[in-house]
Amino acid sequence: MLISTKGDYGVRALIDLAKHEGEGPVQRADIARRRQVPESYLDHLLAQLRRDGFIRSTRGPGGGHELARSPADVRLLDVLESLEGSLAPIGCVADVTDSGQESLCGQRWVWQGIYENMRERLSGVTLAELVEHERDHERDAAVNYSI
Amino acid sequence: MLISTKGDYGVRALIDLAKHEGEGPVQRADIARRRQVPESYLDHLLAQLRRDGFIRSTRGPGGGHELARSPADVRLLDVLESLEGSLAPIGCVADVTDSGQESLCGQRWVWQGIYENMRERLSGVTLAELVEHERDHERDAAVNYSI
DNA sequence: TGTATTCCCGACTAAATCACTCGACATTGT
């Protein structure tokens, strides 16, 4: 599995922030409840998203988390790579500077194309589109993530 | 990482068998040496490939392993799914009969397309083509996998 | 029949990763 709960939960959190944009900071506990993510785990994901500049956080009463950029400027690819690390499906297509060792993996040429296609598709999707899609399908907190 | 050493080593083994087709059974020790795979680990991979009908094995002196079908009839997709299980990149596109629970994952529509593209590409590549490619690039035992 | 060769199979293990929990601490509004 290329994408674990890290990527899934993290994207859920960003979608939640996007849907509540302009309403001031959103609290971790609210995101956790609405998106059905364990709060103490969400903590780590928000920390990572903050380190990579996707969100801004403020402490104290009334604090919480906000998007640092417009949802239309946030690419799914970047979010997932922030949360999951490299999305390379097989070792021999890793995005390291391919200096020195030519890969031993004979399937490289096949996977290279798959990887590029994947990155292209994920680059083409923004947080704004994910929100739009969720709205179209009436998937929101109350509908899908609550008990 | 979607593909682990299981998939990598297993494909290497099949390529080796394909290159020695018609020369009688190929021994595990020879595959292991030529393809730089731990022999005791290769054991498990060959067992899996046999269970799924990719190879035939014979015991005793002069025994070994042979392809059960023509290399042109073996799709990379099938080999990898045999060795790795489902290649679904994210839980919500799993190929289970999607009865009941509609997935909660909002990225599903994106990943569905990526998954389909991946499976199409992997379906289009046969063992024969992998061998051909290796021959073109002079990647054989003596060239790449030995010390 | 005996023996060497080869595959077959299941048990075991060390290390890494996943999916969390927990507690101590920092910051801030009232």
Add this chain to the structure above:
DNA sequence: ACAATGTCGAGTGATTTAGTCGGGAATACA
């Protein structure tokens, strides 16, 4: 001062990865 919030790092149980190991079964051959 104090309560509400986020921040950070350590710890944990379950699962997966990448193997090893040893005993057993089948077979060719002398």
